[in-house]
Amino acid sequence: MSERPDVKSAILEEATRQFAARGFEGVRVADLAAAVGMRGPSLLHHFKTKEALRAAVLASLLDHWKDELPRVLAAAQSSADRFDGLLRAFLGFFEANPDRARLLLREVLDRPMVIRELLAAEIGPWTRILADILRAGQADGRIRPDLVPEAWVLQVITTGVGVIATHPTISWVFPACEAPALEVSLAELVRSARVSLFVPRPSGSGASHAELL
Amino acid sequence: MSERPDVKSAILEEATRQFAARGFEGVRVADLAAAVGMRGPSLLHHFKTKEALRAAVLASLLDHWKDELPRVLAAAQSSADRFDGLLRAFLGFFEANPDRARLLLREVLDRPMVIRELLAAEIGPWTRILADILRAGQADGRIRPDLVPEAWVLQVITTGVGVIATHPTISWVFPACEAPALEVSLAELVRSARVSLFVPRPSGSGASHAELL
């Protein structure tokens, strides 16, 4: 009765880490169990199969956005700096634990059909709203007219997840001392997302872009 | 003597396809062999181990850029539309066979240390030159000063590979009829890369951005 309060959470956390690092097939149930202080068969008492564990790990990732997306999008309809709020909530979640980005990318590659359905069901309704907000911004002349809202959203998602997942490896296309830090790369992402989104204001105008989404 | 001229190429092509789809560990040597008309042990006569085949597949990917990058960068120092040439050569290679992008992404996730070294050795020298070209453009006032050249290059690489690798899956964050086609997403990538790179010209000026990199 006085057991470790949430063995399950510990297993989920460790599974996220190991699945992200070595992939689902590359991880041994016994290793996963050892990392949380038990043997393989004992772990399978908490999650009936390895595949069930995979589903639980993925669900815990997407669940975060089921709560967060409506919250941030609602704030985006009343607050001044919607653009920064949304983009930072998105990037911050993955930046706080890059394994989330790597895990998601692996699932996209490993099980495209499964992920398609999950994205359509859980994220689809919200991205649609987002695209509509962008279209309204185009009608108002605040957002560049030569932009395809859906494509822009898709690209920001892919780039955010992709940069955070692969930065420590891909940044080696530059010598170590010239490679930008992750924060610099993400700042560049925010900059280019902003510039590619908003119609430039005549310089000297008071309003900052952050207020305009 | 009158055998199939290049069994090896056939194996490499099929391996690219299958490694991209199911990952290195997810592919059985026997299946790979069956797809090119032989049994497992016979395939291992052409590539001593499965791991050797993996290395060969990866090398054939990177070899393309060892030839292509110098060529395109050289053209970029004499021709008018360097930006388009370079970006289209890059995107075209992966668009012609999205499995290349998926394979590369998997290798980045599966073997970060190996890929780091390969990128540093084979691609590093050229991206460095590219970053210097961008810095020269900043000195001339053609390229936005608030841009970190290395971060911009990194982002374009990550986004290009990421979008092409994941588009058929991630685009399902939109209902099927609203999801942009891959070509639309790539056009948006080119647009936003261009806009985020160049200092905007006073409207009415004759020169197009394409000439300016």
Next chain:
DNA sequence: CCTACCGATCGGTAGG
């Protein structure tokens, strides 16, 4: 939560 163990999979070898 454990030990003991089954059953299936799979890379690679032997030998032709």
Next chain:
DNA sequence: CCTACCGATCGGTAGG
């Protein structure tokens, strides 16, 4: 390029 087969790995079960 084949068949036959070894040896190791690993998810999951039995039974406590």
